[in-house]
Every structure is written in C-alpha cells, then in structure tokens.
Amino acid sequence: MTDTIIIGGGAAGCFAAVHAARYGKSVLLFEKNERLGRKLRITGKGRCNVTNNSPAEEHMRNIPVNPRFMYSSFAGFDAECTMRFFEELGVPLKTERGNRVFPVSDKADDIADALGREMKALGVEVINRRVTRILTENGAVCGVSAGGTEYCSQSVLIACGGRSYPATGSTGDGYTLARALGHTVTELKPSLVPLTSPDKYCAEMMGLSLRNVTLNLMDGNKCIYSELGEMLFTHFGVSGPLVLSASSHIRDMQPDRYRLLIDLKPALSHEQLDARIQRDFSENLNRDFQNGIRKLLPAKLIPVAVKLSGIAPERKINGITKEERRKFGELIKAFPVRISGFRPIDEAIITSGGISTKEIDPGTMESKIVSGLYFAGEVIDVDAYTGGFNLQIAFSTAYTAALNM
Ligand SMILES: Cc1cc2nc3c(=O)[nH]c(=O)nc-3n(C[C@H](O)[C@H](O)[C@H](O)COP(=O)(O)OP(=O)(O)OC[C@H]3O[C@@H](n4cnc5c(N)ncnc54)[C@H](O)[C@@H]3O)c2cc1C
Incomplete structure (x- = not known):
C-alpha cells in the first residue's frame, strides 16, 4: 500500500x-x-x-x-x-x-x-x-x-x-x-495553435518569416489582440509566435468571423510611410510598379501586395496617382489575411x-x-x-x- x-x-x-x-x-x-x-x-x-x-x-x-x-x-x-x-x-x-x-x-x-x-x-x-x-x-x-x-x-x-x-x-x-x-x-x-486561411496567397508566400510586424486580430470590426513580433506564412495559412498567441483569443471559430490585419511597417505612421513610398517612387519613376517597391517589402510579398493593391504590376511608377499611392500605404499598414480555422489539436x-x-x-x-x-x-x-x-x-x-x- x-x-x-x-x-x-x-x-x-x-x-x-x-x-x-x-x-x-x-x-x-x-x-x-x-x-x-x-x-x-x-x-x-x-x-x-x-x-x-x-x-x-x-x-x-x-x-x-x-x-x-x-x-x-x-x-x-x-x-x-x-x-x-x-x-x-x-x-x-x-x-x-x-x-x-x-x-x-x-x-x-x-x-x-x-x-x-x-x-x-x-x-x-x-x-x-x-x-x-x-x-x-x-x-x-x-x-x-x-x-x-x-x-x-x-x-x-x-x-x-x-x-x-x-x-x-x-x-x-x-x-x-x-x-x-x-x-x-x-x-x-x-489553443496556442497555427491558423488556417482560405487566402491562397499565404501558400504563395510559404516560408516567409516576418519580424517586427504588428499583428492585429479582428473579430468583425473590433481588434481583440494586437502585438509586435514575429510570424510566418505556411502552406495552410499562418504560424509563428504572434499567431499562436493570437489563436488563444479566438473563442468561437466561425468562417468569415476573424481576420488578421498585419502592419508591415509598425515603426512608421501613415504619413511617414507615405513619405517613404514617395521617396522610393521618386528614385524609380520610369520603372514598373512591381520593380519600384523592392526596397520596401520582402521579395515573396511583392507579387501578392501588388495584386491586392489593384495597381497593374507593369504600370510605370510615374503614372501612379496620389490616391493609388495612399491606398497602397494603407495596404502595407493593414495587410489582410482571412482566418478559416485552427490547425489540429496535435499541433x-x-x-x-x-x-x-x-x-x-x-x-x-x-x-x-x-x-x-x-x-x-x-x-x-x-x-x-x-x-x-x-x-x-x-x-x-x-x-x-x-x-x-
Ligand atoms: C512545444 C511546446 C512548448 C511549450 N512551451 C511552454 C513554455 O515555455 N512555458 C509554459 O508555461 N508552457 C509551455 N508549454 C505548455 C506546457 O508544456 C504544458 O502546459 C505542461 O507541460 C502541462 O503539464 P502537465 O504535467 O499537466 O502535462 P504533461 O507535461 O503533458 O505531462 C503528462 C504526462 O503524463 C503521462 N501520461 C499520460 N497518460 C498516462 C497514463 N495513462 N499512464 C502513465 N502516464 C501517462 C504522459 O506521458 C506525460 O509525460 C509548451 C507546450 C508545448 C507543446
């Protein structure tokens, strides 16, 4: 006994x-x-x-x-x-x-x-x-x-x-x-688990790790988690420390309810980012849009960001309007990833x-x-x-x- x-x-x-x-x-x-x-x-x-x-x-x-x-x-x-x-x-x-x-x-x-x-x-x-x-x-x-x-x-x-x-x-x-x-x-x-996304572009950026970004988890229009750190794109969606932490704030997973908005340049205000984009544009006036933003974003992200911006990749920089440039800045401050579910409990x-x-x-x-x-x-x-x-x-x-x- x-x-x-x-x-x-x-x-x-x-x-x-x-x-x-x-x-x-x-x-x-x-x-x-x-x-x-x-x-x-x-x-x-x-x-x-x-x-x-x-x-x-x-x-x-x-x-x-x-x-x-x-x-x-x-x-x-x-x-x-x-x-x-x-x-x-x-x-x-x-x-x-x-x-x-x-x-x-x-x-x-x-x-x-x-x-x-x-x-x-x-x-x-x-x-x-x-x-x-x-x-x-x-x-x-x-x-x-x-x-x-x-x-x-x-x-x-x-x-x-x-x-x-x-x-x-x-x-x-x-x-x-x-x-x-x-x-x-x-x-x-x-809980504390990677998240799946219906957005096919996550898989296109598979392996891309982002450091010093701010991840905002949105429940409808309300931000329920916001943190600066590191995350990763995968074949199924997103992972990495910020994503794992964000996942534990999702209490009722439903398709279309939650989405991430990633601030890719959290150290810059909207105005500072616009000034930075203007500077990059002025150095590349005669180049295609897709080539003129190489200094701004990681290579794997560029084709996706270009597509989401609605600006044709071959458009010459000098033809891009102020309004288009401003919208592109907004995309960089709030890069969207929709969330469809959790990865299995094993992970x-x-x-x-x-x-x-x-x-x-x-x-x-x-x-x-x-x-x-x-x-x-x-x-x-x-x-x-x-x-x-x-x-x-x-x-x-x-x-x-x-x-x-
Ligand atoms: C990758 C990873 C990283 C983590 N990092 C951290 C961290 O840094 N900080 C933190 O606070 N938490 C962390 N966690 C969470 C933390 O590890 C767990 O919360 C903690 O281990 C739970 O302790 P536990 O003793 O309850 O369970 P466990 O540590 O899972 O231990 C349960 C044990 O019971 C044994 N067992 C089960 N069934 C039976 C049975 N029928 N007969 C005999 N034995 C049995 C199992 O073999 C196992 O050894 C992490 C978890 C993971 C997966």
Missing part, C-alpha cells in the same frame, strides 16, 4: 511527487514514457519558459477561461515560490522580456533533470507503465491498474496532461480515466477545455465526486496565454494537490 499514486511524469506529476514526498508520503509515480518530462524538455523551444515573474493577479489576467479557479492555488504557491524552488534545486534562473523566466543555461533539460534528481533523492518510485483504470470502493479511490497489475493507494492524482503534442505522451488518458469515474470533460479545443501548444472545474475543489484539487481523487496540470479546464503561465498553472495546482493528498 502506497500513500499516494501519481499518474503522469510531466511538469505537474513530477512537481506533485516532490512535494508529497517532502511531506513524508510514500509516492508511486506512473509514467508511460521511458523518460520523465518529455513535453517539459521541449518547452520554450528547448529553453523552458518556466514561469512569469509577476504577481498572481497578472497570472489571473493571462488565463482567459476559469481564472478564479486558480485563486487559492496561486495564493498557496505563486511564481516567486516556483523560482525559489528551482534555484534551491541548483538551477539559476533569469527574467527576460515580458517577465518570462528561463534557466540561465537556456536548457529545459536542466528543469526536468532537477525534478528527476529530487524525486530520486526523496525516494519517489517511478514505474514506466500506462495506467488504464482507477480503482474505487464505496465512492473513494483505492488504487490503479497498470500493465495488468493492481496497485493500492489512498489517494490518486491525475496529472496526465492534455491532448496536444501526443508524441510527448499526452494523449488524453486523463479525460478517459476521469470520465469513467463520473467526471465531466468540457469540449477540448486547440497545439495547449489543450483548452478538460475536467470541469465545477467538479474540483479549488482549495485542495480534490474531486467533488470521488474521495481521494485529485487533479493537477493541463488535464483541468484551465489554460493561459504564452509567457510561462501554463507551467505555473501546472506547478500551483500540483503543489495544492500534494499538500492535500
């Missing part, structure tokens, strides 16, 4: 294992992969944006769905606690732009390995098997079944992650295990949706349906924007569960 069984050796599971063991509990952790923390090791492009160095209120502001559920967990274990925890484990951290916290080494492996070492030092037993069932007796958990063997325990933590990036092990088992015990799973949707950074927060006690992370059953991490219906907020959700909920198990 073990005190605590944890299902999943990802960010939340390992974190909970360390804390439960520090509270003197015997811990058995099941991880179906050979290695612990496979997803954790690829976070932040292999650098792991481990948390956001900001107060709990800022974390709540970055959680679009069910932020209040996190209130108690953040009060018990916030970003400062996370930073202290990893530094005490010998992983020095640094804070970058937007309060994003990374290991000084820029290696996500250092975070995952530190957790693994601490688990070992505390005597956490790891079994590399897939849990297929949670056992209950009289409405309370009494163990799990894995690989045909039953393991007994008074408490079980589901920390199986979501359904995105399934190659890392998060294939949605947590939802199946919880559903079998009567829990509700809200609709699962991709999403985060699974939005999950175990209904109505059925979990936010102060303990215990199930309101089955006694002794706990939840932590992405399996719960809480998700956040980019910036280290998602891992903090995993750590805070894991700490709360460990404390109460």
